[in-house]
Amino acid sequence: MTGGAPGELLGLTDLAVHFTGRRNWRGRYPPPVRAVDGVTLAVGHRETLGLVGESGCGKSTLGNAVLRLVRPTAGQVRFDGRDVTAATGDELRVFRRNVQMIFQDPYSALNPKLKVGESVGEPLLAHGLADGEALGRQVNELLDLVGLPPERATRYPHEFSGGQRQRLVIARALALRPKLIVCDEPVSALDVSIRSQILNLLMEFQQRLGLSYLFISHDLSVVRHISHRVAVMYLGRVVELAPRDNLFREPLHPYTEALISAIPLPDPIQQRKRHRIILKGELPKPTAPPPGCPFHTRCPIAQPMCREKVPPLEEKRSGHWAACHLRN
């Protein structure tokens, strides 16, 4: 399922987001930052699609483009079969009721001057779905849902720990009963002992409420745990897309392979005899992506052709897509 498959809830086709800089003193524009460069993906009903990649690969920009927090330069965003790429007014409002977002930093995602109950209830108020007593009742239900005592609705964010704040952010995201939540690094800012609480909560809500997630993270262990399918991004492009087990058992793209091998296993016996692929160099600048395959500058198996032609994302096995000239 990459294109417009029947089970799709969210569909992206050739989505691109390019940022143009300011004009310089000569009146010329610098080369645009190609943050997202032709991404085709789909998220199914009740599915979690994990989106992994390193900083600067465009994964957060992609999430923002889905929610129309940034305007796509090209391509299409579909939701529930409707093209919402250029949606405005009521259409955009309905779309945003169905798609919510959870951010990385629960400390900055809540207004410090609002009582947390007001923050959690704000979407309901903004969409005119509840006010007065009904609003209070719904806020209490939402707090209860995420495991916080409703009587704390009148407290301020600073009185909550990081994990509790992330619960509040989740409660707010659930307020409008969305179908899809874009989770952008939802546990990265949390301590390890708190992460599992939040991951369990997200998995539980998917079961109970039939949610879909676009789960953006740099942490492959977390993504593997929570996702049904996984897409790997590099320099604005999806380089591999596969069902979870296929991706982790048999990665086809050399970048995915290196990413997996770079994660230290919490087991000294296994870890110390493991073969690790150490990539040379660093991520090229997205203003000047290398010609050909974006990964060829760091790829351990690159051949001359990789410098010349961009490899298309092809279905190499059933449901397993990769963008590599050399792996089949």
Next chain:
Amino acid sequence: MTAAPALLSVENLTVVIGGAAVVDRVSFEVGGGQVVAIVGESGCGKSMTAFALMDLLPAAARRTSGRIELSGRPIQDLGDAGMRKLRGKEMSIIFQEPVAALDPLMTVGDQLIEAIRAHHDLDRAQSMAHARKLLESVGITDADLRLKQYPFELSGGMCQRVMIAGALAGQPRLLIADEPTTALDVTIQAQILELIKARRAEIGASVILITHDMGIVADMADRVLVMYAGRIVEEADAFDLFARPRHPYTEALMKSVPRLDDVPGTRLPVIEGAVPRPGSHGPGCRFADRCFLAIDRCRAEEPGLLPVDGGGRRSACWRRDDVGLAGGPA
């Protein structure tokens, strides 16, 4: 630990912020050439321990007790001038935020020269040549260009390489690495960890590695100290620790993190609640309220860090013999 005298020995170290102990009666040793990991979550006191060793505590923090010996020589009362002679030459530290830890107004070359000339009697040209060699030793290929650049022109991974180059310029016997790869991407993390391993082996330095990542511990450490709410709760050889934790916090920390070889989609074991704020814990074990093994005694009486299993292994738990068996936290 071998019979050889310890390179670093810390006894009864306490660091206080605003009346509350953030590092509380911490004692441990680091042997020559050893990699000792200090693991724990934010606020457990692992970084404060490191800063106390370097005498680089923030203004709000104060060391109220503790004897720190480096190669058998007490250094806790050396003061600023004395410590300055030690830092860089005997012991060095690298930080979590490499970009923030470098001086933004100085070129990489000037910062390295400063570090070199603090310990060597070299003129500017000689130090610049030495700085170039240092950069090459940490895998920076276009050293001449980098020497002229400012930190903002370098990536995070590159800045961390520069920090490591500077920290190792004086060939210290002890390198303290405070979350050296937390701010970096995984492929860059792998590069930096390999670099630390290689350079450590070359100069034969001991390393104190501060991290919250059990994977990094498994990859690098000879010995492990697990800290919780300012206390060391467990100390063990790395292989022994992973084979069977002897403190419920260690066990919970290992089990609650998703790993590449677990069963996806299943409920993860959870440590309920949160770390107590410094000074707000009761008289007993600080982990008791979150512990699946806690009994009445745990809430009433603080367990000492006592030997278990031999081999210098220690655990601060009344139920140390019941930890790490089948079952465990869920």
